[in-house]
Amino acid sequence: MSKNETDIIFILVLKRHQFMVKDPYLILLIILFPQVISDFDMTLTRFAHNGMRVPTTHNILDNRLLINEDCTKKELLNTYYPIEIDAGRSTEEKLPLMVEWWTKVHELLIDQRIRKDMLARAVKESSAMLREGYKVFFDHLAEHHIPLLIFSAGVGDVLEEVIRQNHVFHPNINIISNYMDFDHTGVLQAFKGQLIHTFNKRQGALSHAAHLRQVQDRPNVLLLGDSLGDLTMADGVTDTHNILTIGFLNDQVEERKESYINSFDIVLVKDETMDIPNAIVKYVTSSRYSK
Numbered sequence: 001m002s003k004n005e006t007d008i009i010f011i012l013v014l015k016r017h018q019f020m021v022k023d024p025y026l027i028l029l030i031i032l033f034p035q036v037i038s039d040f041d042m043t044l045t046r047f048a049h050n051g052m053r054v055p056t057t058h059n060i061l062d063n064r065l066l067i068n069e070d071c072t073k074k075e076l077l078n079t080y081y082p083i084e085i086d087a088g089r090s091t092e093e094k095l096p097l098m099v100e101w102w103t104k105v106h107e108l109l110i111d112q113r114i115r116k117d118m119l120a121r122a123v124k125e126s127s128a129m130l131r132e133g134y135k136v137f138f139d140h141l142a143e144h145h146i147p148l149l150i151f152s153a154g155v156g157d158v159l160e161e162v163i164r165q166n167h168v169f170h171p172n173i174n175i176i177s178n179y180m181d182f183d184h185t186g187v188l189q190a191f192k193g194q195l196i197h198t199f200n201k202r203q204g205a206l207s208h209a210a211h212l213r214q215v216q217d218r219p220n221v222l223l224l225g226d227s228l229g230d231l232t233m234a235d236g237v238t239d240t241h242n243i244l245t246i247g248f249l250n251d252q253v254e255e256r257k258e259s260y261i262n263s264f265d266i267v268l269v270k271d272e273t274m275d276i277p278n279a280i281v282k283y284v285t286s287s288r289y290s291k
């Protein structure tokens with residue numbers, strides 16, 4: 001496809017989605033040595049499908065194969081998820097409550113003695129779904145050797161299984177997440193390293209991304225997230241030149257629209273596709289400067 005054709009398709013996709021771009025020139029600026037840093041749950045995965053919520057990596061674990069009926073994990077979700085997305089509370093106010101939520105859930109999961117060999121089956125039996133157009137996104141980045149850093153406060157082992165079962169776990173991918181630590185019999189005994197929740201990704205970025213050479217060599221970032229907490233995911237890249245941020249606004253749209261528009265360069269409202277990221281990635285790779 002010629003550069004002109006790519007330009008036309010790119011403009012058509014942008015128009016069809018009718019989104020706001022705060023600074024359109026940023027799209028041009030990320031052409032040189034780009035990388036993608038993306039959140040996972042409800043960013044690379046769908047928020048809903050046919051009117052039903054799509055499970056997060058945590059929700060995939062709510063399977064009788066792994067946890068028993070009286071586990072109170074779902075009650076915790078009903079208590080803390082509304083806090084996580086509450087537009088009326090500041091991040092400072094949410095921080096200790098997110099630590100509380102994640103800590104309690106990790107403890108519950110350890111109590112359930114989750115078996116490593118059951119994870120793949122739990123993912124297969126779940127209704128986990130990557131966003132429409134995911135294959136183009138993952139495959140295109142891999143073909144063009146553009147690093148993809150997936151940064152998730154979910155469960156890393158489950159995340160890996162989701163992308164593996166969708167046949168897109170390519171060598172250009174690095175993952176920062178909460179990984180399970182299994183004992184010699186394959187039973188969950190702890191979580192590895194520092195806990196990552198929705199609003200402490202900056203610390204995670206500084207301690208993990210700083211050591212990833214692939215990430216450090218690429219100063220122009222396309223960042224994808226569904227939470228304001230995701231905006232700090234590129235803080236571990238020491239010498240960023242340009243960051244183009246895309247925010248998927250899935251839930252509590254009216255309440256959160258203003259803050260999302262003020263914080264992300266592009267806001268996609270209830271968009272279950274990868275059309276906009278794909279159009280940008282294709283535009284970037286169609287340039288002779290991108291490689």
Ligand SMILES: Nc1ccn([C@@H]2O[C@H](COP(=O)(O)O)[C@@H](O)[C@H]2O)c(=O)n1
Pocket residue numbers: 039040041042056057058059077081084102105151152153154198
């Ligand atoms: N027990 C829990 C804890 C968190 N979640 C959701 O997972 C998301 C975190 O993963 P990211 O890939 O988005 O960083 C977060 O938004 C929580 O809503 C959950 O479902 N259950």
